Amino acid sequence: MSQMKHIDNIPSTPGKFKMEKSPYNRWRLHFSLAKLTFWSFVFLGVIFMFFFRSPSPPSPHSSDLSRRSLRTSSYDDPAWEKRIKASAKVRSRNGMSVLVTGAAGFVGTHVSSALKRRGDGIVGLDNFNDYYDQSLKRARQALLERSGVYIVEGDINDVALLKKLFDTVQFTHVMHLAAQAGVRYAMENPSSYVHSNIAGLVSLLEVCKSANPQPAIVWASSSSVYGLNSKVPFSEKDRTDQPASLYAATKKAGEEIAHTYNHIYGLSLTGLRFFTVYGPWGRPDMAYFFFTRDILKGKSIQIFEGANHGTVARDFTYIDDIVKGCLASLDTAEKSTGSGGKKKGPAQLRVFNLGNTSPVPVSELVNILERLLKVKAKKTIMKLPRNGDVPYTHANISSAQRELGYKPTTDLQTGLKKFVRWYLSYYGNGKKSAQ
Numbered sequence: 001m002s003q004m005k006h007i008d009n010i011p012s013t014p015g016k017f018k019m020e021k022s023p024y025n026r027w028r029l030h031f032s033l034a035k036l037t038f039w040s041f042v043f044l045g046v047i048f049m050f051f052f053r054s055p056s057p058p059s060p061h062s063s064d065l066s067r068r069s070l071r072t073s074s075y076d077d078p079a080w081e082k083r084i085k086a087s088a089k090v091r092s093r094n095g096m097s098v099l100v101t102g103a104a105g106f107v108g109t110h111v112s113s114a115l116k117r118r119g120d121g122i123v124g125l126d127n128f129n130d131y132y133d134q135s136l137k138r139a140r141q142a143l144l145e146r147s148g149v150y151i152v153e154g155d156i157n158d159v160a161l162l163k164k165l166f167d168t169v170q171f172t173h174v175m176h177l178a179a180q181a182g183v184r185y186a187m188e189n190p191s192s193y194v195h196s197n198i199a200g201l202v203s204l205l206e207v208c209k210s211a212n213p214q215p216a217i218v219w220a221s222s223s224s225v226y227g228l229n230s231k232v233p234f235s236e237k238d239r240t241d242q243p244a245s246l247y248a249a250t251k252k253a254g255e256e257i258a259h260t261y262n263h264i265y266g267l268s269l270t271g272l273r274f275f276t277v278y279g280p281w282g283r284p285d286m287a288y289f290f291f292t293r294d295i296l297k298g299k300s301i302q303i304f305e306g307a308n309h310g311t312v313a314r315d316f317t318y319i320d321d322i323v324k325g326c327l328a329s330l331d332t333a334e335k336s337t338g339s340g341g342k343k344k345g346p347a348q349l350r351v352f353n354l355g356n357t358s359p360v361p362v363s364e365l366v367n368i369l370e371r372l373l374k375v376k377a378k379k380t381i382m383k384l385p386r387n388g389d390v391p392y393t394h395a396n397i398s399s400a401q402r403e404l405g406y407k408p409t410t411d412l413q414t415g416l417k418k419f420v421r422w423y424l425s426y427y428g429n430g431k432k433s434a435q
Contacts, residue, residue, distance in 0.1 A: 081168050083150050084123055084150065084152070084165065084168045084169060085168065085169065086148075086150070087121070087122060087123050087124075087148060087149055087150035088121040088122065088123045088168075088169040088171075089121050090119065090120060090121040091119040091120075091121070092118060092119025092120065093119075095118070095119045095120045095121065096120050096121070096172045096173050096330065097120070097121040097169060097170065097171050097172050097173070098115055098120055098121065098122050098123075098171065098172070098173045098174065098175055098330065099123050099125065099165060099169075099171045099173075099174045099175070099215070100112045100115070100122055100123070100124050100125070100174075100175045100177065101124075101125045101126070101156055101174070101175070101176045101177055101178035101204065102125075102126055102176075102177035102178035102179060102220075103122075103124025103125060103126050103141075103144065103149070103151045103177070104124065104126035104128060104137040104138075104140050104141045104144075104151055105126065105137070105140075105177060105178070105181075105283075106140075106277065106279075106281060106282050106283050106319070107177050107220065107274070107277060107319070107322060107323075107326070108124070108126070108175075108177040108178075109140040109143065109144060109281055110279075110281070110319050110320075110322075110323050111175055111177065111323055111326045111327070112124055112144055112149050113143070113144060113147060113149070114323050114326075114327060115175075115327065115330075116144075116147050116148060116149050117147075118327075121169075122149045123149075123150060123152065123165065123169060123171075124144065124149055124150065124151035124152065125151065125152050125154060125156065125161075125165070125178065126141075126151050126152075126153065126154075126178065127153065127154060127155045127156070127178075128141075128153060131180065131181070131182070131185065131192075131285075132283060132284045132285055133284055136281075136284065139426075140281055143281075152165065155200075156178045156196065156200035156201075156203055156204055157195065157199055157200050157203045158203075159203055159206065159207060162203065162204065162207040163207055166207060166208075166211050170213070171211075171215045172213075172215055172216070173215050173216050173217070173218070173330050173333065174204070174208060174215045174216075174217045174218070174219075175218050175219075175326065175330065176201070176204055176217060176218070176219035176220065177219070177220045178196065178200060179196055179197050179200070179220060179251075180192045180193045180195070180196035180197055180247075180250075181247070181283065181285070182247065182285050183224065183245045183247045183248070185247075185285070186245055186246035186247045187246075190246050193246055193247055193250045194250065197247075197250035197251060197253070197254060198250050198253050198254065198257070201219070201254050201257055201258075202257060204217075205217075205257070205258075205261045205265075205267065208261075208267060208336075209261060209265040209267055209338060209341050210340065210341045212339055212340050213335070213336070213339065214265075214266070214267055214268075214335075214336035214337075214338050214339065215336065216268040216269075216270075216330075216333035216334065216335060216336055216348075217267060217268065217269050217270070217333075217336075218269075218270045218272065218326065218329045218330055218333060219254070219258070219269070219270070219271055219272070220271075220272055220274060221251050221254060221255055221271040221272060221273045221274075221351065222247070222248065222251040222273055222274055223273045223274060223275040223276070223315070223353070223355065223393050223395065224243070224244070224245060224247055224248035224251060224390070225240040225243065225248055225251050225252045225255065225273060226238060226240060226273075226390075226393070227240065227241075227242040227243040227244045227245075227248055227390065228242040228244050228390070229242065232392060232394040233357065233394040233395055233396040234353065234393070234394060234395055234396060235353075235396040235398075235399075236273075236351050236352065236353060236396075236399055240252055240255070244390050254271070255271055255351065258271055258349070259349060262347050262348075262349040264343060265338045265341060265342075265343050266336055266337035266338030266342075266343035266344060266345065266346075266347040267336045267338060267347060268333055268334050268335060268336040268337070268347045268348045268349075269347075269348070269349055269350070270329045270333055270348070270349075270350045270351070270352070271350070271351040271352070272325065272326065272329060272351075272352055272354050273351065273352065273353045273354065273355075273395075274317065274322060274354055274355075275314075275315040275316075275317045275353065275354065275355030275356065275393055275395045276314040276315055276316045276317060276355075276393065277317050277318075277319055277322050278316055278317070278318065278319065278415060278416070278419060279318050279319030279320065279415055279418065279419050279422075280319070280418060280419055280421075280422030280423075281319075281422065282319070282419065287362065287365070288316070288365060288369070288416065288419065289423075291365070291366060291369055291377070292369055292373065292419075292420065292423055293427075294377075295369060295370070295373055295375050295377045296373060296375060298378065299378065300378040300379065300380050301366065301377055301378065301379060301380070302380050302382050303362055303363060303366060303379050303380070303381050303382070304362065304381075304382055304383065305381060305382070305383060311361045311363075311391075311392075312361065312362050312391050312392070313359040313360060313361045313362065313391070313392050313393070313394075314359060314360065314362065314365075314392075314393050315355040315356050315357065315358065315359045315360075315393045315394050315395050316356060316358075316360055316365070316412050316415070317354065317355050317356040317395075317408060318356070318408070318410035318414075318415035318418075319415075320410060321354075321356065321406075321408035321409065321410055322354055324406065325352070325354040325400060325404060325406045326354075328404035328405055328406060329350075329352065329404060332403065332404060333348065334347070334348040350403070352397075352399055352400040352403070352404065352406070353395040353396060353397050353399065353400060354395070354397070354400060354406065355393075355394070355395025355397055355408070356395070356408045356410075356411075356412075357394070357395055357396075357397055357408065358411065358412075359392065359393065359394045360412050364412075365412065365416075366379065368412060368413055368416050369416060369420070372416060372417055372420045373420060
């Protein structure tokens, strides 16, 4: 109110304000000037406090970029570097030093654990986003840290952080598994796929191209790149220019980006097209996972069918088989040929299917789960929606067999039995909620 009164006392045309010569008027003018001076100082004080006050901690709603910048600066200390170097220490004679992005993810956790067990040095990177239950990611993190794998919390697009990691450790290899997963979620949050799967890959490759020496890179593409192909089984030689989802399009874009960095900068790059990976510590957004949850809770599950009541089937691939393919890719990856961002010769560029070669109808997946859980599922049959899902996947793995010695050994019945055993030990018989 006092500010409003002050505003009311200022003439609307101060240049025409007539000053009278009486003592009373002079006193009134001096009083008005004193009030004006006082409120001017108050106003300036408020401005000074607003612009020059001590910065407060960032709010939960501050931008991701701000959080990443602050987070990175907190790493710049000897204790942090010591943890990084300890985690990256190679303990086998011919071991490698590997940066694993997406290390708290499903595949990332299993790959990191396997590498550590055989004596390789591992540093993980993960942003712990909330696409699915973060507590599951934290549990995976705790599992890895007990075995000596340190996971840095940060974003793949934080170039300053990536450079700091490469300044701290001379990584011989990168296992790039960080990505925004899920076909259907792309319809809700498309920008997250561009941020993670395209911009994130470019950010990583930019740092890798300038590293000296350059690391060899193995990264996760996806079987979804085959899109609307009707020829099966899918071969690496088949066309991949008909993506059925934005997720698939970003993975296809990643393969083209990989070709570019290989051609210009001499980076050794191997892309792995995963086919429906499942198993313990899996992703809650996958059908086998939420079918298990809903069957135990007595909820109805939706089973999709293709056009004309066609079968929807997937080439389900058990996590241990995928891990073997990942490690074989790292072991056979040739060195990058560039130095300091300049190519010195042709570099290796590969892409492999990692599948199980035995597509199983989703209805059979449900039958197996019913037997393992000893619970009859409540089923709702629905037409496959136009959300990017494809009716059928089937991997031709002859190239991976020949070049990597890749040979999947786990059938769906055996793999699901191991998954259900883990699920019941982690969540209980439906008592503990799986998000």
